[in-house]
Structure formats: C-alpha cells, structure tokens
Amino acid sequence: MSWNDTLESLGARRNDAGLVTDFGHAADELAALQTQTVVSPLTQYGLIRFSGEETAAFLNGQLSSDVRALPLDAAQYSSYSTPKGRMLASFLVFRAGDDYYLQIAAELQAAIQKRLSMFVMRSKTKASDASIDRVVLGVAGPDAAAKVAAVTGTAPAALSVAHTERATVIGLTNERFELVVASDAAAALWQDLLAAGARPVGEPVWRLSEIRAGAPWITAATQEAFVAQMANMELIGAVSFTKGCYPGQEIVARTQYLGKLKRRMFRMHVDAPAHAGDEVFSAEMNGQASGKIVLAAPAPQGGCELLVVAQIASLESGLHLGNADGPALNRLELPYALD
Structure with a gap:
C-alpha cells in the first residue's frame, strides 16, 4: 500500500493545502498529546536538500546558525533573513550522508529554495526538493522515546540525530522526535508505530507541540515580521554570534550587543x-x-x-x-x- 493510501485507509482528512488536519476525531487528538504517544504525518513541512562539497561553506554564509560546526549526529535550528535582518524563513537543519537538509514551512519551500539557489553562483553545491522522495513523521508524548526506539532501534536526545537502516531519527525537546524516511518505506514505518501503540493525529496537534516547545516557524503570514531574537531564535541555538557574515548579520549583532531588545x-x-x-x-x-x-x-x-x-x-x-x-x-x- 502506498503512503497516501495508508493515510486514507486510516481516515486522514486533508484541507485545501493538502495538510492532514485530523483522523476523524480532532478534539480527542488534541487531548491525546498529554496522555499518550501520538504520531503525525508532517505534511506542513518541506525539505530542501543541498548537495556538493562546498555546501557547508555556502549555507554558513546564508543562514544564522553555524552550519560548518554541525556534525552528522546533531541538528540545529536556523533562519534566513533579508539584509535588514527580518526573517524570511526558519529551519531545522540536519545532515544525512554528504547532504544537508533544511526543513521549512512547506508553503515557503519553493520560493526560498529558488532564492537560495540564486546565490550559489560558482559554489560547488546544488539545491533540490527532497520532499519528493522523503517523508517526515512526528512522534510525541509521554512514551514517545520508547516507541521510537522500538521501531527504529534508537531515541536520540534533543537536537541529536541517529541514522538507522529505517530512518534518520531527530530528537527534539519536550519528548518529541522526527523520523525522516524514504517515501516508499514510510507506510511500513507508520504501521509499526501504530502497532507499538502510537495514535495518529493531524497537523494541529503537532503545531500545538511546537508551541509548547517554544519553537517558532516562519510562515507566509509572518515573513519579514521579526528579527531573529524577537522570536527567541538565539535561545534555541539558531543564531551564532561568532561565525561571520550572512544576510542580516549586522542587524542581528547590533540587536544583541548594542540595543535593548x-x-x-x-x-x-x-x-x-x-x-x-x-x-x-x-x-x-x-x-x-x-x-x-x-x-x-x-x-x-x-x-x-x-x-x-x-x-x-x-x-x-x-x-x-x-x-x-x-x-x-x-x-x-x-x-x-x-x-
């Protein structure tokens, strides 16, 4: 059974943007976040893949975090801003093999991928849409670590990453995990999570978990509204004040060192x-x-x-x-x- 067929067979309901809103019991799904492990198809996010030997240097000159310092077994939040320091997008950045992945609000992916590609010029790196062949699942709740470990063999700590045969497993704060899996293997992993006792839930439940974790995501409604520190980005490790220049860096640094926030x-x-x-x-x-x-x-x-x-x-x-x-x-x- 294909990934979409699996979701439909479980009663997944989608909105006009294609996001899975719920599995037929929206109110119960929200309440379940407190008491049991939930699993959600994270269709609200897209993935941009950067490949090439100069990828780290290129991204380091564009994003607010220190991408060069990112090891294979870690993830970091980051942002991309205008020269005036206003955030155009926020990301969760991680690596798999020689590639770097930028998780972004799906509605912004195409425009931000195009904008970043414009600045590649002669750098030996290339952006592509990883959402075509990758699915991201979110698992959260009081027993999430045990259930993730049961189906993948690991449950890494917050902002740590483990690469297994089944998935790239990213630990997040507040007892949450993301599983990045090949599209043709997503249905089997999903079924195993359900068999382990996870309850399927829609996008609003995961969004609630992001809010409770204090993890801001820039969307079309908030582009260019905030300097990074306004959205607490430096408090979740998304800003480096020592790595050098990137778009908006002067404004971010001035906000940090010269002005009162x-x-x-x-x-x-x-x-x-x-x-x-x-x-x-x-x-x-x-x-x-x-x-x-x-x-x-x-x-x-x-x-x-x-x-x-x-x-x-x-x-x-x-x-x-x-x-x-x-x-x-x-x-x-x-x-x-x-x-």
Missing part, C-alpha cells in the same frame, strides 16, 4: 479563534499593534495556544487579540528562560 516571543492562551499573523494590542500602545502571532493552535481546553511576539512593556498592561478591547491573552510558561 524591546520585543520577545511569549507563549499565551486566548479564549477565541486565532491565526498566525493576527495582531495583538495593549492599552498603552495608543491603538498601534504591540505584536503579532507567530503560531496558533487549538487548545484541548478550548480557545487557542499561541506563540506571540510582542512588546515586553505591554505585558504589564495586558495583551488583547485584534484590538485593545479584544479577548485577553494569558501568559503560559515556555520550556526555556527568557533573558
């Missing part, structure tokens, strides 16, 4: 529907937006959980969705400390 990313809850790109307001801003939602996902208890970049000074007055009198945002904890 006025905006930060916070985890919030709101008792209302919300979406990436929605603006948030505070009374002291005199009608101007205080910030913008990076990610939003339905919460098991109702409403939405959010990652929000907003003025730090607005926290005292309170943040509201849509306007200063809109639904109130309530702050939740992140898994890492803010400066």
Whole structure:
C-alpha cells in the first residue's frame, strides 16, 4: 500500500493545502498529546536538500546558525533573513550522508529554495526538493522515546540525530522526535508505530507541540515580521554570534550587543479563534499593534495556544487579540528562560 493510501485507509482528512488536519476525531487528538504517544504525518513541512562539497561553506554564509560546526549526529535550528535582518524563513537543519537538509514551512519551500539557489553562483553545491522522495513523521508524548526506539532501534536526545537502516531519527525537546524516511518505506514505518501503540493525529496537534516547545516557524503570514531574537531564535541555538557574515548579520549583532531588545516571543492562551499573523494590542500602545502571532493552535481546553511576539512593556498592561478591547491573552510558561 502506498503512503497516501495508508493515510486514507486510516481516515486522514486533508484541507485545501493538502495538510492532514485530523483522523476523524480532532478534539480527542488534541487531548491525546498529554496522555499518550501520538504520531503525525508532517505534511506542513518541506525539505530542501543541498548537495556538493562546498555546501557547508555556502549555507554558513546564508543562514544564522553555524552550519560548518554541525556534525552528522546533531541538528540545529536556523533562519534566513533579508539584509535588514527580518526573517524570511526558519529551519531545522540536519545532515544525512554528504547532504544537508533544511526543513521549512512547506508553503515557503519553493520560493526560498529558488532564492537560495540564486546565490550559489560558482559554489560547488546544488539545491533540490527532497520532499519528493522523503517523508517526515512526528512522534510525541509521554512514551514517545520508547516507541521510537522500538521501531527504529534508537531515541536520540534533543537536537541529536541517529541514522538507522529505517530512518534518520531527530530528537527534539519536550519528548518529541522526527523520523525522516524514504517515501516508499514510510507506510511500513507508520504501521509499526501504530502497532507499538502510537495514535495518529493531524497537523494541529503537532503545531500545538511546537508551541509548547517554544519553537517558532516562519510562515507566509509572518515573513519579514521579526528579527531573529524577537522570536527567541538565539535561545534555541539558531543564531551564532561568532561565525561571520550572512544576510542580516549586522542587524542581528547590533540587536544583541548594542540595543535593548524591546520585543520577545511569549507563549499565551486566548479564549477565541486565532491565526498566525493576527495582531495583538495593549492599552498603552495608543491603538498601534504591540505584536503579532507567530503560531496558533487549538487548545484541548478550548480557545487557542499561541506563540506571540510582542512588546515586553505591554505585558504589564495586558495583551488583547485584534484590538485593545479584544479577548485577553494569558501568559503560559515556555520550556526555556527568557533573558
């Protein structure tokens, strides 16, 4: 049975963009994230593959992380910005063999792959669409490590990578893993995860797990909205301040060393529907937006959980969705400390 046939046989429902939204029980799937291991087809992400002997040097001159320092057994978050320091995309970067892979929001992949390719020039590297022959599965939950180890033979620590016969296994924070597998082997691996007791869930559940991990993903709704530090990118290892030049590096460095950071990313809850790109307001801003939602996902208890970049000074007055009198945002904890 093909990969798509396997998903359809299990009742996967897709939206107009082709993302798997749920497997018929959306509310129960959200609640399951807390109590059991879940597995999700990560169709919301694309993969750009870079191949060639000068790949590390090329990517190091384009991305915010130190790609040259990335070993085979590790992954790193990164970003790609305009010369003005505004993020065009965020990535999870890892290696397999001699190739480097950039996981990116699927809706941005084609444009960012084309843009990066424009700067290759004489560098001995080439970009290609790895989503054609690779599938990414996400596994999360209290017993995720045991189930991933049962089907792949390993369960690496956060931001560590193990390469097995069945998959490239990437450990993430908050008891989460990604399994990158050849397309023709994805169905068998998926079935083995289900047999081990994992529950299939749709894209909103994984998005909720990203929010709880404090891992921002730039999408079309938030391109060029944030400098890296506003979205806490340096706190998750996505920014190197010692590696040298890349687009936007001067702005990022100035923000770090010369200026006081006025905006930060916070985890919030709101008792209302919300979406990436929605603006948030505070009374002291005199009608101007205080910030913008990076990610939003339905919460098991109702409403939405959010990652929000907003003025730090607005926290005292309170943040509201849509306007200063809109639904109130309530702050939740992140898994890492803010400066």
